[in-house]
Amino acid sequence: MDPYIAGTSSGAALGAVAAYLAASALGNAYLFFAYQAALAFALALAASALTVTFGRGNIYATVIAGVAISYLFSALTILALSYLARANPQLPPITFWLFGYLTYVDYKYDAVLAAAAAAVVGLAYLEARRIDLVAISDEISSVRGIRPSRYRLAWLIGISLATALVVAKVGVIGFVGFMVPHIARILLKNGSATALVPASAALGALTLTLSAAVSRGALGFEVPVTAITSLIAVPVMVLALSHARRGD
Amino acid sequence: MRVEGIRLSLGGREVLRGVSFEAADGLTLILGPNGAGKTTLLRAMAGIYRPDAGVVEVEGPLGYLPAEFFNVDMRVADVLLAGGGRLEKYSWWLNVVGLAGYEERIFSTLSTGEKKLVLLAKALAEGRTVLLDEPTANLDPAHKALVMGLLSRLKKVKRFIAASHDLDLIDVADSVVLLRGGTAVQLRPEEVTDEELSKTYGARIRSFRLDGRRVFALDF
Numbered sequence: 412m413d414p415y416i417a418g419t420s421s422g423a424a425l426g427a428v429a430a431y432l433a434a435s436a437l438g439n440a441y442l443f444f445a446y447q448a449a450l451a452f453a454l455a456l457a458a459s460a461l462t463v464t465f466g467r468g469n470i471y472a473t474v475i476a477g478v479a480i481s482y483l484f485s486a487l488t489i490l491a492l493s494y495l496a497r498a499n500p501q502l503p504p505i506t507f508w509l510f511g512y513l514t515y516v517d518y519k520y521d522a523v524l525a526a527a528a529a530a531v532v533g534l535a536y537l538e539a540r541r542i543d544l545v546a547i548s549d550e551i552s553s554v555r556g557i558r559p560s561r562y563r564l565a566w567l568i569g570i571s572l573a574t575a576l577v578v579a580k581v582g583v584i585g586f587v588g589f590m591v592p593h594i595a596r597i598l599l600k601n602g603s604a605t606a607l608v609p610a611s612a613a614l615g616a617l618t619l620t621l622s623a624a625v626s627r628g629a630l631g632f633e634v635p636v637t638a639i640t641s642l643i644a645v646p647v648m649v650l651a652l653s654h655a656r657r658g659d
Numbered sequence: 660m661r662v663e664g665i666r667l668s669l670g671g672r673e674v675l676r677g678v679s680f681e682a683a684d685g686l687t688l689i690l691g692p693n694g695a696g697k698t699t700l701l702r703a704m705a706g707i708y709r710p711d712a713g714v715v716e717v718e719g720p721l722g723y724l725p726a727e728f729f730n731v732d733m734r735v736a737d738v739l740l741a742g743g744g745r746l747e748k749y750s751w752w753l754n755v756v757g758l759a760g761y762e763e764r765i766f767s768t769l770s771t772g773e774k775k776l777v778l779l780a781k782a783l784a785e786g787r788t789v790l791l792d793e794p795t796a797n798l799d800p801a802h803k804a805l806v807m808g809l810l811s812r813l814k815k816v817k818r819f820i821a822a823s824h825d826l827d828l829i830d831v832a833d834s835v836v837l838l839r840g841g842t843a844v845q846l847r848p849e850e851v852t853d854e855e856l857s858k859t860y861g862a863r864i865r866s867f868r869l870d871g872r873r874v875f876a877l878d879f
């Protein structure tokens with residue numbers, strides 16, 4: 412599940428903006444550095460939890476809940492930022508939070524992001540056989556000592572944390588998490604996490620690097636990364652859908 | 660292995676109202692109409708549901724053949740290896756169920772019966788005690804005969820607890836549990852008369868002996 416479609420990243424964005432709001436209300440400019448990631452994490456988790464709760468096992472309901480939740484959190488983010496913008500002109504613009512800019516990343520934070528990404532990818536790779544089992548059957552998972560609902564919850568928390576760290580720094584970058592595993596799935600013709608995790612990590616890094624290059628000058632002016640990733644995502648979605656209908 | 664007085668409610672309805680039975684060595688067959696609670700009972704034994712009352716004593720390691728599962732687009736080898744294990748062991752069981760060389764096929768593209776056999780191979784490889792939900796559903800006569808032969812031979816070294824609507828399995832069973840109205844009656848196979856079956860399902864069922872096998876006829 413893409414954290415963008417699940418509403419996770421919109422929740423994280425609101426959390427990060429809420430940290431600005433709190434800092435400016437208290438008149439303490441340094442406060443938000445300490446709490447930004449934590450607040451982003453809390454709201455990312457809340458957004459994912461709401462999506463999963465409303466989606467309750469049904470894939471269509473989950474997608475619709477995710478879209479609704481992400482609009483809700485984006486709307487709250489716009490409200491908070493419109494309020495803040497007058498008092499704090501030095502804040503990153505609204506488009507940063509809603510559509511993602513890689514321009515503001517600094518090297519100290521890069522290390523944190525790299526570590527978080529490496530941890531998530533590494534853990535997913537180590538857990539790939541167990542992730543596969545939970546994808547196949549609750550019953551078989553259970554007799555093999557995995558509690559499927561707890562296992563899914565643990566991943567939801569882990570992914571919300573990683574998403575929060577990313578969004579707090581680069582805003583909401585959409586569709587990479589959705590389209591990359593789909594391309595990998597089509598290229599590899601194999602939906603096992605053992606194949607998808609490394610392939611998606613490599614392909615995701617490549618896609619985002621290329622999208623970032625395009626977004627920062629290839630068009631002659633700078634645009635948010637999400638505009639580029641979304642432009643790539645639509646044909647991929649069409650491809651994925653026709654692929655699913657053919658059923659191979 | 661035994662289940663003692665378990666009660667279990669799902670969605671506000673008490674599905675199991677004090678179910679007890681003993682699963683000795685061999686094959687224990689659970690029969691009962693649609694919605695009787697057979698799958699619920701197997702899930703409770705697998706630890707998915709925690710009963711409101713009663714005890715479940717199981718002797719692992721457990722294998723489980725689910726009646727419903729996700730149609731994943733993984734290779735058969737990945738499905739077998741899901742959760743961990745060695746491929747040689749699984750390939751051996753794949754041979755036993757008649758699917759030699761299926762490792763590289765994509766699970767979601769297999770037929771309904773082939774998927775069942777893949778998951779049966781997985782369950783047999785993983786369990787000393789194997790819980791089977793509808794082991795013969797969707798199988799053609801030849802594959803059904805293969806599975807019935809397999810169960811009757813393997814039940815000397817493994818313990819099976821099978822839920823099914825397939826009355827032919829009574830001939831393979833060492834003990835039969837009839838689930839009706841949320842409670843269970845445990846009988847020896849020869850005690851499962853046409854009257855007991857008719858009462859369990861609420862339909863008129865008659866059977867005849869042919870070459871030592873019991874053959875069923877349904878009146879409608």
Ligand SMILES: Nc1ncnc2c1ncn2[C@@H]1O[C@H](COP(=O)(O)OP(=O)(O)OP(=O)(O)O)[C@@H](O)[C@H]1O
Binds near residue numbers: 669696
């Ligand atoms: N998660 C659930 N929530 C609410 N009710 C449920 C749930 N799971 C099962 N039930 C109900 O419990 C009853 C028993 O279901 P179960 O699947 O155990 O029946 P079964 O004997 O396996 O039937 P079948 O022969 O059709 O497979 C059914 O009435 C079903 O509607």
Ligand SMILES: [Mg+2]
Binds near residue numbers: 697699726
């Ligand atoms: Mg059932």
